[in-house]
Amino acid sequence: MSDIVEASGVHKPSLYRTFGTKEELFATVLRRYLAERKALLSELIAECRPGIDGVHDFLDKLEADALTESGQLGCLFVNSSTELRGSAPGFEHFSDEYRETMRPVFRSLVERVQPATDAIVDQRVDLLYTLILGFRVTVRSSTGTDETRRTMVAIHAAVDAWRS
C-alpha cells in the first residue's frame, strides 16, 4: 500500500475509501489487467495472417513482447496465481474468469486453422493457453533470452503438427 501511496500521491485513507480493502484494490488491478491483456491480444491477433501462418505470426509477436522491459516482468495473472485461490472474497473465481475471457480470444486465432472440428479447435485453444502460461513462467524466471527463444521454437513446432 505504501508503494501505491508513493507512486500515486494519493493518501492511504483515500485509497481505502475508494477501493475498500487491500484485496478489493488488488481485484480492481487484476480486472483492469485482464481487460488490457484482452484488448492487446485481440489487436495482435487482428494483425496476423489467415490460417496456420497467423498462429506463427501471433507467437512471434508474443515473443517480441516478452523481450521488452515490461514483458520481462511476466504476466500479472501468472505471477499472482499463487495468491488467487483461497484468499479474499471475490478472488476464488478470478482465474476461471481469466481463462473464460481469454479462451474466445485464442479461439479467434486457432479456428483459422482448418480443417478442424469444434472439439479439436477447443483442445488446441487449451493447449495454446497452457503453453503460453508455461512460456510466461519461463520468461519471468529465466535470466537470459536463450530460454525464451528455445521455448518458443518448441511451441512453433507443436503448432506445426496441426497442419493436416
Next chain:
Amino acid sequence: MSDIVEASGVHKPSLYRTFGTKEELFATVLRRYLAERKALLSELIAECRPGIDGVHDFLDKLEADALTESGQLGCLFVNSSTELRGSAPGFEHFSDEYRETMRPVFRSLVERVQPATDAIVDQRVDLLYTLILGFRVTVRSSTGTDETRRTMVAIHAAVDAWRS
C-alpha cells in the same frame, strides 16, 4: 520466519545461525524441493511403459498427483518463480538450475518415442516442460478439477502428434 519457528520449534537465532539470511534459508528449501521432485519424477518415469504409451502413463500419474492435497498446492518452483529473479545472491540462476536438472529427467521419458532425431527429442522435452509449467499454474489457480482434466486432455492430444 515465525511460521517456521512455530512449525519446527527451533528458535529464530538458531535458524539464522544455521542458514544465514532468510534468502539463504529459502534457497536451501528450494534446492531440497528440486532434489525431491527429481527423485519423484524419476521414480514415476521408471514405472511407465516404453514408447509413446509411457508418456501418456506419465501424464496420468502427474494428473493423479495434481489432484492430491499436496498437489493442489502447486509447484513450489512455479509458485515462487516471481521471486526467483533479481533478488538475493544465489537466486538469479535457480530457475536455470531447475530446468537443467529437470531436462534429463524428462528426456529419459521423451527419448522412448522413436523414431526421432536428437534435435526433435530436445524440442519435445522443451514442449513437455513448458506444458507442465502451464499445467501447474492451472492446478494452483483453478477452483475445480474440470480445468485440470481439460488441460491434461489437450496435453495428451499434443503428445499423440508425436506418433509417426
